[in-house]
Amino acid sequence: MISDKASGVSIDWVYKALGVKYTYIVELRDKSEFAFLLPEDQILSTGEETLEGLKALAKYMHEH
Secondary structure, three states: OOOOOOOOOHHHHHHHHHOOOOOOOOOOOOOOOOOOOOOHHHHHHHHHHHHHHHHHHHHHHHHO
């Protein structure tokens, strides 16, 4: 799927130019409050939820 929220990024090129079936971009939970500088107390939980999301993506890709 071509990203509509992050258009013009390299995943769009890979999807179209190379025909890669699955392309993705990982976006963390912050909604512009902290940008790339999450408070220390949010780092571990952000990593854990990101890992769960990647595991779900990998499972989907494996099954399809």
